[in-house]
Amino acid sequence: MKLMVHKSKENEWAFATPERAAEMSSASMSPRRRWKLFQRSSSAIPSKTSKPQAPKEFVCPISGSLMADPVIVSSGHTFERACVQACKSLSFTPVLPDSPPPDFSSVISNLALRSAILSWCHKSSVDPPKPLDFASAEKIVRASIGSRNETKPQNVVVSDNQLLINPTVNFTQAATEQTRLPTHFPSSSDESVSAAPPLPFSTPPRCYSSPSSSSSELETLNPNCNSNPSLSVEDEIPIKLRSCHVFEIEEALASLRNITRTREDARARLCTPRLLSALRPLITSRYTAVQVDSVAALVNLSLEKSNKIKIVRSGVLPPLIDVLKAGTPEAQEHASSALFSLALDDDCKTAIGVLGALPPLLHLLRSESERTRHDSALALYHLSLVQSNRSKLVKLGSVPVLLRMLKSGHMTGRVLLTLCNLSLCADGRAALLDSGGVECLVGVLRGNEFDSKATQESCVATMYGLSYGGLRFKGLAKKAGVVEVLREVEKKGSERAREKARRMLEMMRGKEKEEEDEVDWAELLNSGFGSRTRCQPGGGLDESSVNSLDF
Structure with missing residues (x-):
C-alpha cells in the first residue's frame, strides 16, 4: 500500500x-x-509596465491632459483649442506659474507639436488623445474660476453693476420706445417724400403685453441669480446661459428678462457681444421655456435704440426668423415684436429684408394671435419704407393678400399703412392697378367706416400714390366713380385728406377739360377750314383766326 x-x-x-x-x-x-x-519568486516575476509619463510640453496647462489639437496664442503659449475657446467665451485668463498672462487675441494651430505628440503616442503604445469638446472645456474653466474665487479675500467691494441683482421695481418705467417715437416717419426714398409722406402713427406696440409677461415677473428678482458674489450680473448671466444644465439656463433667462424689462439703464449694459453670442443658440432651443424667454429678453434689449444695430450685427436675425417660421405661438409673438422694434432703426431695415424676414411676417398676418398680427403688420409697415423691401414685397405677391384683408375689414388701418408705402414705387402701383386696388379703395372710402381719421388719411394717401400711374389710373378712377367719393372727402375729411382729395379732383377735372377741347380734325377739314392755325388753344373758330397766307 x-x-x-x-x-x-x-x-x-x-x-x-x-x-x-x-x-x-x-x-x-x-x-x-x-x-x-515566495519572496524570491515574487521578485523574479516582472511587474506590470506603468503608463509612460507624457512630456510637460505635450500637456495643456488648463486641462492638464495630453493635447489633441494644440494651438499657439498671441503670447506664445500653447493650449488645447477647446480650452482657449472656453476661456475667451467666459472672459477668463488663467494664471500660469512663472509665466506672464496668456493673450488669446489670435490662435494658430501648432501642427509640429501635434505631430510630435502623435509620434510619442505611437512609440509609447499610448492611444492618441481625442479632441476636447467645448462643454468639457467649459466645465474645466469654470472649475478654475471657482477655485480662484475661493482663494480671493472675502471683503469684496460691491460694484455698481451688482446693484442690478435686486433693483427696485417701478411699474411706470415699463414703457416702450414706441411711446417716444416722433409723429412723422420720414421715408428713405425721394419718391415717397415727393409723392405722399408717411402718415402720423401713434398705435401703441405690444412688446410688453404678452400673456406670459404677467405681474409675477415684475416681482423681486431671483436672489440666486448671482450665486457668485465676486462676479457682476454682466459676467454671470452669459456664463449661466452657456451652462450644460437646462435649469441654470432657464434661471439666467428669467433674470435677464426681468432686469431688461424693469431697468432701462440695464439694457445698454447687458447688451454686449458676449451676451448676444450666448443668447443666439438659445433662440431656437427645443425647450419651450428657453425659446420663449430668450426671444422675450431680446425684445426688451431691442427697445434701447443703441442696442438695435448691435443685435442685428450679432447674427441673431437668422434664428429669430426661424422662430417666425416654426417656433411656438408665444415665441412667434415675441419674435414679431422683436422685428417690429428692430425695424424702427433705418440702419436695420435693409438687413432685415435681405435676411428673409418678409415672407414669414406676411404669413403671420393670418396668425390666430391678435398681438402677432398687430406687430407683424407694424413691422411690414416700417420695413416697406425702404425701396428694396417694397420691391421684395411686390414680388412675394403681397398686394393681392393685403387687398383681400382690406376688403374683409381685417386690420384695415395697418394694412393701409403698408399699401400706402407700396403705392409709392412703380412696381407697387402696377400691382395695385392690376389687382383692382382703385376699386377697392373707392369702396372703402364710400363705406366711410373708419376707426380713426388716420385710417381715412391712409386710404386717401394710397389713392394719391396711385394717381401717379398716369392715364391708366384716370380711366380706372373714372370708372369706379372716384370723383363723387373725393368730393365727399373734401367736405368732411381731415385737413391732410382734404388736401390730397383736392389735388386729385383738380387732376380729374383737367382730364375732363382736355376731352371737351378735343377737335374732330376730319370734320374740320371737310367743312373747308383747312388752315392749321384756325383752332386756337383757348377758344373756338372765328374769322379773326383765319390765316391770311394762301397755299
Missing part, C-alpha cells in the same frame, strides 16, 4: 501543471521555507 501511494504521488507530480506543482511544493515545505521561496 505504501508503494502504491508513493507511485500515485509521482504520477501527480508528473502530470501536475506548474501552478499545481508550486502549490504542492509549498505545501510540503515549512512556513519559513515557503515565505523565502
Whole structure:
C-alpha cells in the first residue's frame, strides 16, 4: 500500500501543471521555507509596465491632459483649442506659474507639436488623445474660476453693476420706445417724400403685453441669480446661459428678462457681444421655456435704440426668423415684436429684408394671435419704407393678400399703412392697378367706416400714390366713380385728406377739360377750314383766326 501511494504521488507530480506543482511544493515545505521561496519568486516575476509619463510640453496647462489639437496664442503659449475657446467665451485668463498672462487675441494651430505628440503616442503604445469638446472645456474653466474665487479675500467691494441683482421695481418705467417715437416717419426714398409722406402713427406696440409677461415677473428678482458674489450680473448671466444644465439656463433667462424689462439703464449694459453670442443658440432651443424667454429678453434689449444695430450685427436675425417660421405661438409673438422694434432703426431695415424676414411676417398676418398680427403688420409697415423691401414685397405677391384683408375689414388701418408705402414705387402701383386696388379703395372710402381719421388719411394717401400711374389710373378712377367719393372727402375729411382729395379732383377735372377741347380734325377739314392755325388753344373758330397766307 505504501508503494502504491508513493507511485500515485509521482504520477501527480508528473502530470501536475506548474501552478499545481508550486502549490504542492509549498505545501510540503515549512512556513519559513515557503515565505523565502515566495519572496524570491515574487521578485523574479516582472511587474506590470506603468503608463509612460507624457512630456510637460505635450500637456495643456488648463486641462492638464495630453493635447489633441494644440494651438499657439498671441503670447506664445500653447493650449488645447477647446480650452482657449472656453476661456475667451467666459472672459477668463488663467494664471500660469512663472509665466506672464496668456493673450488669446489670435490662435494658430501648432501642427509640429501635434505631430510630435502623435509620434510619442505611437512609440509609447499610448492611444492618441481625442479632441476636447467645448462643454468639457467649459466645465474645466469654470472649475478654475471657482477655485480662484475661493482663494480671493472675502471683503469684496460691491460694484455698481451688482446693484442690478435686486433693483427696485417701478411699474411706470415699463414703457416702450414706441411711446417716444416722433409723429412723422420720414421715408428713405425721394419718391415717397415727393409723392405722399408717411402718415402720423401713434398705435401703441405690444412688446410688453404678452400673456406670459404677467405681474409675477415684475416681482423681486431671483436672489440666486448671482450665486457668485465676486462676479457682476454682466459676467454671470452669459456664463449661466452657456451652462450644460437646462435649469441654470432657464434661471439666467428669467433674470435677464426681468432686469431688461424693469431697468432701462440695464439694457445698454447687458447688451454686449458676449451676451448676444450666448443668447443666439438659445433662440431656437427645443425647450419651450428657453425659446420663449430668450426671444422675450431680446425684445426688451431691442427697445434701447443703441442696442438695435448691435443685435442685428450679432447674427441673431437668422434664428429669430426661424422662430417666425416654426417656433411656438408665444415665441412667434415675441419674435414679431422683436422685428417690429428692430425695424424702427433705418440702419436695420435693409438687413432685415435681405435676411428673409418678409415672407414669414406676411404669413403671420393670418396668425390666430391678435398681438402677432398687430406687430407683424407694424413691422411690414416700417420695413416697406425702404425701396428694396417694397420691391421684395411686390414680388412675394403681397398686394393681392393685403387687398383681400382690406376688403374683409381685417386690420384695415395697418394694412393701409403698408399699401400706402407700396403705392409709392412703380412696381407697387402696377400691382395695385392690376389687382383692382382703385376699386377697392373707392369702396372703402364710400363705406366711410373708419376707426380713426388716420385710417381715412391712409386710404386717401394710397389713392394719391396711385394717381401717379398716369392715364391708366384716370380711366380706372373714372370708372369706379372716384370723383363723387373725393368730393365727399373734401367736405368732411381731415385737413391732410382734404388736401390730397383736392389735388386729385383738380387732376380729374383737367382730364375732363382736355376731352371737351378735343377737335374732330376730319370734320374740320371737310367743312373747308383747312388752315392749321384756325383752332386756337383757348377758344373756338372765328374769322379773326383765319390765316391770311394762301397755299
